[in-house]
Amino acid sequence: MAHDEDTPARRLLIQLARLGDLVQSLPAFVSLATRYPHQSLDLLCPAVLADLARLFPEVRHVLKWNGTQWHTWAESFAGEFQPSCLREVERYLAELTPEPYSIAYVLNHHPRAILAGALLAAEVQGPNLHGPLNEELSPWAVYLRQVAHQRGSNRIHLSDTFCGLCGVNPPRTPPVFIPSTSDLSGDLAEVGTSAGQWVAVIVGAGDADRSIPIEVWSEWISLLLAHESPCGVVLIGSERDQHAALAIQDRLSPMIAGRVWDATGRTTLPQLATLLKRCHWAVGADTGPLHLAAAVGTCAIGLYFSRARVHETGPYGEGHWVWQADCASPAMWPIQASVKMIREPSTIPQQEPVAGWSLWQSHHDEWGAIFRRVDENDPVEDQRAAIWRQLSEQRRPLQGVR
Numbered sequence: 072m073a074h075d076e077d078t079p080a081r082r083l084l085i086q087l088a089r090l091g092d093l094v095q096s097l098p099a100f101v102s103l104a105t106r107y108p109h110q111s112l113d114l115l116c117p118a119v120l121a122d123l124a125r126l127f128p129e130v131r132h133v134l135k136w137n138g139t140q141w142h143t144w145a146e147s148f149a150g151e152f153q154p155s156c157l158r159e160v161e162r163y164l165a166e167l168t169p170e171p172y173s174i175a176y177v178l179n180h181h182p183r184a185i186l187a188g189a190l191l192a193a194e195v196q197g198p199n200l201h202g203p204l205n206e207e208l209s210p211w212a213v214y215l216r217q218v219a220h221q222r223g224s225n226r227i228h229l230s231d232t233f234c235g236l237c238g239v240n241p242p243r244t245p246p247v248f249i250p251s252t253s254d255l256s257g258d259l260a261e262v263g264t265s266a267g268q269w270v271a272v273i274v275g276a277g278d279a280d281r282s283i284p285i286e287v288w289s290e291w292i293s294l295l296l297a298h299e300s301p302c303g304v305v306l307i308g309s310e311r312d313q314h315a316a317l318a319i320q321d322r323l324s325p326m327i328a329g330r331v332w333d334a335t336g337r338t339t340l341p342q343l344a345t346l347l348k349r350c351h352w353a354v355g356a357d358t359g360p361l362h363l364a365a366a367v368g369t370c371a372i373g374l375y376f377s378r379a380r381v382h383e384t385g386p387y388g389e390g391h392w393v394w395q396a397d398c399a400s401p402a403m404w405p406i407q408a409s410v411k412m413i414r415e416p417s418t419i420p421q422q423e424p425v426a427g428w429s430l431w432q433s434h435h436d437e438w439g440a441i442f443r444r445v446d447e448n449d450p451v452e453d454q455r456a457a458i459w460r461q462l463s464e465q466r467r468p469l470q471g472v473r
Contacts, residue, residue, distance in 0.1 A: 080173035082107065083192055084237070085115045087136055087184045089277055090340070090359030093120050094248075094366050095230045095387060096178060097127065098439070101246045102239040103176070104129040113172070115187060123340035126251055134167050141183055164190055176237040180212060197236055210465040211235040214458070222380055227455055230387050231439030235462060241439030245388040248366045250344035259305075259334055259342075263349025267301025268413060271347055271364060273355025274319065274335060275312035280377045280399075281356045285315055287404050289322035291354075294410045296327040302413075303330050305350060307343070307360050310336035352413050357384050365391055372409055376401050381431045381442050391433040393442060394425070401427055420445065 082103065086096045093116055103112055111131045116124050118135035125133050140163070144156050168191060175188035177197025188195040198212035208216065211232055218225045231241045255262065263269050272292060276282045292304050306316045316335040320328060338346060343360065344367055347353055353364030354372045357379035365371040365386035375381055376396035385393045392412065394405045405425040412419050422430055422445060431442040438455040 080107070080110045081170075082110055082112045083115060083134075083168075083172040083175040083188075084112060084130075085175055085177045085179065085184050085188055085191075085197075087115070087117060087138070087179050087181065087187070089117075090120060090123075091277070091357075091362045091384070092178070092229075093124065094359065094362040095384065096233050097246045097248060097366055098230045098242050098387065099176070099178070099233040099237050099239070100127060100129040101242040102234050103237055105242065106239050113168075115167075115191070120340065123344065126341060126344070127248065136187070137163075138183075160190075167191065178233050178236060180215070196238055209236065210462045214462060218383070222383070224451055225380070226382050226441065226451060226453055227438075227458060228382065228387065228440035229384050234439070235459070240437070240459070243437070245435050245440070246366070247368045247388070248344070250341060250348055250367055253339070253342040253345040255338075255342060255346060258332055259337065259346065262303070262305055262332055262334075262346060265301065265303070267303060268352065269303045269305065269350040270295065270413060271305045271307050271350040271353040271355075271360075271369070273353065273358055273360045273364075274306050274308040274315050276356045276358040278377070281358065281379060282315075283356050283374060283404075285318045286322070287406065288319045291404075291406050291410060292319065292331065293323060293327065294406060295413065296323075296330050298414060300414075303332065305332045305334050305346065307347070307353075307355070308335035312336070354409065361386060372412060374404070374409070385431065385433055385440065385442050387440050388433060389435050392419070393431045393433075394428045395431060397427045397429070403427055405430075 084100065086093050112129060113132045113134060114124055114130045115134040115136050117138055121133045121135045124130060144160055172192040174194045174196060175192035177184050177188040177195060180198040185197065185199055188197060198209060200207045200209050215232060234241050272288060274288065296302060296304065308316060312335045316333050320331060323331065334346060344363055347364040347369050348367040350369050352372060353361055353369050355361040357373060357375050361371055361373055365388050371386035371391040373386055373393040375393050377399050381393040381395045394409060403426060405428050408422055408425050430445040432445060434441050434443055438459055441453065
């Protein structure tokens with residue numbers, strides 16, 4: 072049974088992946104809230120992301136997903152079955168919600184996410200058409216599987232495919248998330264308080280093969296701070312990035328070290344959102360903090376290589392930039408060109424080519440995000456409108472799983 076806009080319903084969005092995926096789910100939150108303005112929308116996400124998710128205005132209530140505990144249960148079910156585990160699962164679900172949701176939107180093509188939707192809601196919309204025991208995929212899930220094998224031709228952003236999985240169109244305008252004022256301790260309270268350009272440098276990445284080399288960052292920061300005009304750099308990362316941040320600073324001249332603030336491992340996620348909001352620019356690989364920077368309205372410059380593709384996971388919104396490498400492991404980096412973008416933004420349209428890289432700018436229209444190459448040399452035709460119409464026509468009624 073499908074629910075219309077006027078039917079009271081409790082809706083649950085399930086996003087069990089990492090920070091970047093959660094932030095890139097914001098357009099789906101906005102579109103669902105716009106489509107069903109009088110119905111509550113809750114979110115199930117990893118417990119470590121709950122404090123940030125509570126700040127999203129479209130989300131009424133955040134349910135914490137204990138991934139470690141679910142992994143333990145999954146191992147138990149795969150081995151010798153213990154009835155006590157089933158009772159533990161039932162108690163856990165009862166603590167999450169006293170009664171089932173009317174519908175769950177599942178954004179992850181993962182058995183645990185699909186199972187969570189089946190256990191927590193009367194109806195499910197997401198990758199699978201008929202619940203966790205049937206592998207028939209929804210039209211959008213089929214498209215995503217095809218994209219995984221033909222990535223070069225895809226022009227539909229991951230955030231917009233999340234909307235498609237939920238049965239809604241992308242938002243008319245890119246959402247901008249305004250973080251609450253979070254106290255920043257010590258020297259971090261100085262960030263953004265003085266004149267000049269403040270630049271967040273995102274040191275690490277979730278995957279090692281997406282991490283920008285230390286020597287690249289040290290050269291990049293040295294070039295940025297070599298000019299006399301005021302500029303401050305904030306190193307962004309988790310505790311595991313602290314060693315890399317120290318190595319970067321060790322390579323810098325003492326003359327510029329005083330213009331670098333090291334925030335690695337020193338912020339909660341709400342504080343990180345506040346810190347990024349205080350910066351004018353954020354530069355980094357395809358990683359969660361870069362997407363968070365774009366979401367709070369800070370201009371993002373992505374350096375995309377390895378498996379990262381600008382059209383799939385470029386910073387969502389208007390006026391962001393991505394340098395896309397032609398190969399997975401670039402030998403040269405657009406250091407001078409990307410620094411010049413910050414120092415002389417008016418010259419961006421006249422950027423000189425960089426061997427092995429192409430420069431793309433983010434735009435937004437009725438079909439969501441679109442990145443256009445600055446030199447207008449994109450060999451792939453924009454087929455987003457046709458794809459959206461085709462997949463929407465294939466959309467089937469929601470399937471009950473209870």
